[in-house]
Amino acid sequence: MRRAMAAAEVGDDVFGEDPTINALQERAAGLMGQEAGLLTASGTMSNLIAALAWCSRGDEMIMGQEAHMFWNESAGPTALAGAQIRLVPNDVNGRISAQDVAAAVRDSSNIHVPATTLVCLENTHNRCSGGVMTPQDTREVVDVAHAAGAAVHLDGARIFNAAVALEVPASELTKDVDDVSFCLSKALSCPVGSVLCGSEEFIGKARKWRKMVGGGMRQAGVLAAAGLVALDSMVERLADDHANARRLAAGLANIDGLTVDEDGIQTNIVIFEVDREKVGDAREVIAALREDGVLVSHSRDQALRMVTHRHITAGDVDEALSRVNGTVRRMAGAA
């Protein structure tokens, strides 16, 4: 990747003249079953652009109550795109149902009521342990959204994890939505960026919004070059991350004071609960683990999150489990 970046042929992308970016965008669109693509600085930027493109001020967008767009994007879709967010339930795998979406759609012929112009999906689902939506699940929600006159945006930050887990081409999961974004910088391991894909018309508008929010980079082919390498060589190996996540979950389940839903571990994210009485407060556990050389993040309340990726081997998983066990036993002894 570094070699590709250093040698990349570049041009000014604001003039549309960076050949490496153009190649990546075309390749990405093809993989997503869409017409065109747009390199963005981050998944957050892609999500914001989708909100800006599909929603007018005062519209309403529907998404799951655990959505990244709701929890972790500094209220951008609302504050900056001016649209209200309407939440529907996520199941344990992060899916939202067509029925719940249908029930949440608004009738804006009434002057009191905002129009529902966007439904947002997330696949895999971050806060729901990296759970997957199948092509069937996706199609059902898309049909309901389109019947209601709303577009569908897919936050596919980790869409390739879903595709690998389900053993389907990614396009099966993405071709029916109106736009989809996937991240290059996560498990695909590129330094920076995401690619937003949709129709030519949508991408034309998205390019303008991207410039407005400050995402119009110049010779960013240096970033796109890494993306092309990733699409070639970093997708199939995601299966290893999933295997390591299952290994991790199985080990955590055996540690007294921790609970994890092993069946819910479908990709590379493991969320587990720490018993407050037996062990301690989640934040203290995180700090103690850090001291013991295991870095994890906080999901919510007593839930902690671990994510596997190319720097974590099976051996690292076993080592981590051993250290976690030690930390938990120590804290349980002191609790």
Place this chain on the structure above:
Amino acid sequence: MEVSNGEEGMSMVVMGRYGVLYTKPRPKSAETSPRVIDMRSDTVTRPTEEMRVAMFEAEVGDDVFGEDPTVAELEKKAAELLGKEAGLFVASGTMGNLAAMMSHCWSRGEEVLAGDQSHVVLFEQGGAAQIGNFFLRTVRNLPDGTLDLEELRSKLQPEGKVAGDPHKTMTRLIVVENTHNMMGGRVIRPEYMDRLAELIRGLGIRIHVDGARLFNAATALGLPPAELVKHADSVTICLSKGLSAPAGSVLVGTAHFISRARRVRKSLGGGMRQVGVLAAPGIIALEKMSQRLEIDHNMAKFLGRGLVSMSDLGVDLDLEAVETNIVFFGLQRSDMTAEDFVARLEKEGVANGDRVIVKMLPARVASGEVKVRAVLNHHVTHQGVECALIRIREILANRGGRKRKQET
């Protein structure tokens, strides 16, 4: 590694710390493609070989967790160079300006005053209003790029004065652009900034400098860049223009301001991860490429002198106004608009025996006239300017057009 001011298509074996990185092949024949002399902007600059090696070797980490040492180094260096406490790498100057304005105008009911020909007003899609939700009012830009201070004085609405007035927004920020793009790459002098600072003293109003081309200004004046922005509360500088890094800008200000701007940047989608790969060439841009800008200024004057010699062909240019790397000229021709001229110039031609394509852009200026803009950058050499002048003369002379009669 030498800083490359270089020609395209050279055979090069690039060595880094880890050995051979890559080779760039020389094209089979120098005649396979025409030479492109691209003066549309200094944003077209491609990274130097040294920058490419730096990208390859960059130490990186997740910058959203604050763990990328290279971008941290860039931000610190930029802040020090500009005499401010802290810095923030951003994807573009537009993002830097927007994040700055949003961070200054933190409360509802605040406004920004900026020049009517400034980039934030003309070329940022009104992000201030659309995204930032604050008012952006204009003050006339004078030909020298400054804001008309008398008009500014009359338009100021300091909070102390208007807080009780339900009709008026509260002026929180003034944006000064240095160098000023649309007024011709004009340099804003420290003496002007002193007068501006005096005008707003004690009124709770701050200054943001859009210093996309600040280093051009510093070079032209022979002053350290910090001197030009000592009254500014925040500054955006672009790494991707004349400084030639592939992408990005840096916003600098107080530590408190930057921590706020970091939040705003994340909400705009500018939170990038292993962005050290962009910061590494950025450091070279800041430290080395900032030292070569005088060459671009000399090339601009060389171009300007050549254009002035074509005034009999309808070229209208004030050479005194060429202070940095930007040249605007008018075409007083009845047979050809600026757009026609630029289109014709972009067609392949021959100069000094070489096939060349010369690129510039038409630009509508304050008076409504459409002029031609040329921006010098490290890819445009003395020879390149010579060829451009030959092509320009050829096009203007060919049509046999007369100078348009001056309207009275």
